[in-house]
Amino acid sequence: MAAAEEASKPFAGLSDVSISEDIPVEGDISVPVGSSRRDDEFSTLDEPVKETILRDLRAVGNKFVHVLYPKRSSALLRDWDLWGPLLLCVTLALLLQGGAADSDDQGGPQFAEVFVIVWFGSIIITLNSKLLGGTISFFQSLCVLGYCIMPLTVAMVVCRIVLMGGSGAVSFAVRLAVVTVSFGWSTFASTAFLADSQPPNRKALVVYPVFLFYFVIGWMILTFSPSQ
Amino acid sequence: MSAGSGSRNTNTEPWGSFDDNLIQGGGSAVIDMENMDDTSGSSFEDMGEMHQRMKEEEEVAAEAAATEDDNPDDGEFLGMKGIKGQLGRQVADEVWQAGKRQASKAFNLYANIDILRPYFDVEPVQVRSRLIESMIPVRMINFPQKIAGELYGPLMLVFTLVAILLHGMKTSGTVIREGTLMGTAIGTCFGYWLGVSSFIYFLAYLVNAQITMLQMLSLLGYGLFGHCAVLLITYNIHFHFLFYVLWLLVGGLSTLRMVAALLSRTVGQTPRLLLCGTLSLLHMLFLLYLHFAYHKIVEGLLDTLEGPNLAPMQRVARDVPELTLNATLRNLGASLRVH
Numbered sequence: 265m266a267a268a269e270e271a272s273k274p275f276a277g278l279s280d281v282s283i284s285e286d287i288p289v290e291g292d293i294s295v296p297v298g299s300s301r302r303d304d305e306f307s308t309l310d311e312p313v314k315e316t317i318l319r320d321l322r323a324v325g326n327k328f329v330h331v332l333y334p335k336r337s338s339a340l341l342r343d344w345d346l347w348g349p350l351l352l353c354v355t356l357a358l359l360l361q362g363g364a365a366d367s368d369d370q371g372g373p374q375f376a377e378v379f380v381i382v383w384f385g386s387i388i389i390t391l392n393s394k395l396l397g398g399t400i401s402f403f404q405s406l407c408v409l410g411y412c413i414m415p416l417t418v419a420m421v422v423c424r425i426v427l428m429g430g431s432g433a434v435s436f437a438v439r440l441a442v443v444t445v446s447f448g449w450s451t452f453a454s455t456a457f458l459a460d461s462q463p464p465n466r467k468a469l470v471v472y473p474v475f476l477f478y479f480v481i482g483w484m485i486l487t488f489s490p491s492q
Numbered sequence: 493m494s495a496g497s498g499s500r501n502t503n504t505e506p507w508g509s510f511d512d513n514l515i516q517g518g519g520s521a522v523i524d525m526e527n528m529d530d531t532s533g534s535s536f537e538d539m540g541e542m543h544q545r546m547k548e549e550e551e552v553a554a555e556a557a558a559t560e561d562d563n564p565d566d567g568e569f570l571g572m573k574g575i576k577g578q579l580g581r582q583v584a585d586e587v588w589q590a591g592k593r594q595a596s597k598a599f600n601l602y603a604n605i606d607i608l609r610p611y612f613d614v615e616p617v618q619v620r621s622r623l624i625e626s627m628i629p630v631r632m633i634n635f636p637q638k639i640a641g642e643l644y645g646p647l648m649l650v651f652t653l654v655a656i657l658l659h660g661m662k663t664s665g666t667v668i669r670e671g672t673l674m675g676t677a678i679g680t681c682f683g684y685w686l687g688v689s690s691f692i693y694f695l696a697y698l699v700n701a702q703i704t705m706l707q708m709l710s711l712l713g714y715g716l717f718g719h720c721a722v723l724l725i726t727y728n729i730h731f732h733f734l735f736y737v738l739w740l741l742v743g744g745l746s747t748l749r750m751v752a753a754l755l756s757r758t759v760g761q762t763p764r765l766l767l768c769g770t771l772s773l774l775h776m777l778f779l780l781y782l783h784f785a786y787h788k789i790v791e792g793l794l795d796t797l798e799g800p801n802l803a804p805m806q807r808v809a810r811d812v813p814e815l816t817l818n819a820t821l822r823n824l825g826a827s828l829r830v831h
Contacts, residue, residue: 377674388651394605395612396644402602468616472648480655487662 324348331411334453341404341457349410352417353382356481359420360488378484385477386410393462393470400461409474412454416478419446420485427490439486447482451475611643611706619645626714629748633755641706646685646713652720653681660727660786680782681716688712688774692754695770699763701754711750712775718746719779726783735783743779747772 308316324347357378390405398405419442426435426442455471462470622645630637657677686709693708703711722742726735751768758764 381674391605392612392644392647395609397609397613465615469614469619469644473651476648476651476655480658483659484662 320345320347324351327411328414331414331453334449334456341400341408341461344404344407346403346407346410349382349386349407349413352410352413353379356382356413356417356420359417359424360484378481381480381484382410382413385480389470389473389477392473393458396466396469397463398458398461398470400458405458408454408457409477412450412457412478413481415446415449415453416443416481416485419443419482420488423485423488424490427488431489443482443486447478450478450482454478608643611641614642614644618642622714623717626717626749627742627745629745629752631752633752635756636702637753637756639703639707639711639753641704642710643706643713646710646716649713649716649720650681650685653716653723654678656720656723656727657681657782657786660723660782663727664786684778685709685713685716688771688778691774692767692771695767696754696758699758699760699767701758701763701767703754703757711753715746715750715775718742719782722779723782727786739776739779739783743776747775750775 323343323345327345327348357375360378361375386406386409389409390400390402393400393405394402422442423439426438429435451471451474454474455467458470458474459467618640622640622642654674654677657680658673661673661677689705689708689712692712693703693705696703696708722735722738725738751772754768754771755764758767
């Protein structure tokens with residue numbers, strides 16, 4: 265208590281300013297000593313490369329978990345990265361590769377198509393949300409939209425496994441169910457992250473392109489049929 | 493800054509002397525001042541820019557300025573170097589300018605979002621009511637009708653149309669050589685929207701109709717709502733009769749709405765006929781084209797229609813028997829031989 269009284273001495277002039285008891289006084293005081301220690305901690309110069317890569321991968325994996333449990337956390341927004349989206353996008357494109365009946369001239373466009381749809385789609389959604397007055401930064405939004413493809417990528421994996429069993433009515437029903445669920449999941453997760461940054465009355469306008477984006481991807485996954 | 497620092501590190505001939513200038517400092521500045529008279533006054537500005545750009549070199553340059561008075565007599569000796577230095581500086585300037593232009597273009601694109609923001613200032617309710625209004629022609633042609641200048645709705649409708657087209661292409665098994673389905677769909681939709689808007693705006697300008705480009709874009713964009721609805725239904729339900737009914741009813745209503753809006757803003761019989769005739773013709777034919785171009789049944793017809801002309805976009809039906817495919821190939825071969 266004595267220390268607290270001493271600390272308040274420089275503000276003796278303010279002693280007549282009264283703060284009522286029920287308002288909690290909060291603050292964040294950064295201690296300069298702590299920062300130098302943190303620098304030592306984060307020095308990545310002499311650590312093995314494996315550790316560096318593993319740490320990044322762990323960060324990416326951590327964000328995957330955030331997408332799977334889309335509670336309104338800001339982890340995906342705070343330290344965004346584009347590794348996860350790239351990984352997911354390439355995985356999805358590779359899985360969709362080799363579809364179509366005549367794979368010899370559909371092979372190229374298929375990969376490029378998925379890639380272009382994912383990236384340009386995200387960019388357009390981001391620009392749209394910026395135009396509607398969103399407060400989110402460009403790459404944050406790109407990161408969120410990219411990470412939220414994950415349920416659809418999982419659905420793609422499931423679809424390929426189901427398609428291995430055969431392609432009858434039952435398999436289609438299973439695929440339809442899986443894709444629908446993952447589409448809903450993707451849309452829900454991305455809106456959970458993005459909705460906070462939007463003006464409340466315009467959420468529907470922002471959600472519509474997101475819906476369209478995941479719908480197109482989901483539909484591509486559903487109509488995928490491997491070449492025999 | 494990167495261009496400036498890059499120029500210092502390279503050791504090609506003009507750059508090398510440029511380095512010398514900067515490092516030696518003293519002489520080069522003298523010569524530069526001398527050369528300034530016979531080139532132009534602009535090198536003075538160059539000098540000023542250099543000072544601003546290369547912050548690391550600022551001290552050196554200052555030193556140069558200081559020593560200028562001290563040794564005025566070795567100007568003759570350093571004449572050659574001075575010219576080289578100027579050349580180096582010009583190259584550096586060009587590199588720097590190019591880099592700066594690129595960077596500022598990218599930045600401007602992003603910063604200009606604020607300029608576009610007013611056009612996206614809508615509420616969901618407004619969008620909904622405008623979508624509904626796009627199907628209701630208003631019979632008021634004596635007084636200019638109100639056309640909202642807004643781009644959110646049209647843009648989203650165009651993207652929806654792209655998605656629907658992709659769907660139609662996939663289900664019809666369209667194969668586009670030397671291009672992607674996505675690119676074709678986007679090209680078709682945006683091409684129609686922007687192209688026809690500009691064309692009609694141009695016509696409107698010719699016949700002195702009171703409409704702005706923004707209003708035209710908005711009008712035509714919302715007019716695509718009917719197209720979206722019709723195509724979404726008819727790509728999934730394959731009845732020709734149903735399509736024709738919807739084409740006349742829904743497509744006709746949305747066309748009528750646009751025509752009514754244009755009529756109310758144009759004066760005179762001939763201008764009205766020209767403007768509205770063109771618009772309705774294009775709009776209705778576009779729906780017809782979109783339906784039949786990417787539809788299952790009529791692909792063979794399309795092959796024969798646009799086979800030789802549009803070789804890179806030739807469509808080959810996946811499900812037709814061998815015979816037709818061979819015929820297509822023969823056509824292609826024949827067209828190649830003709831060329």
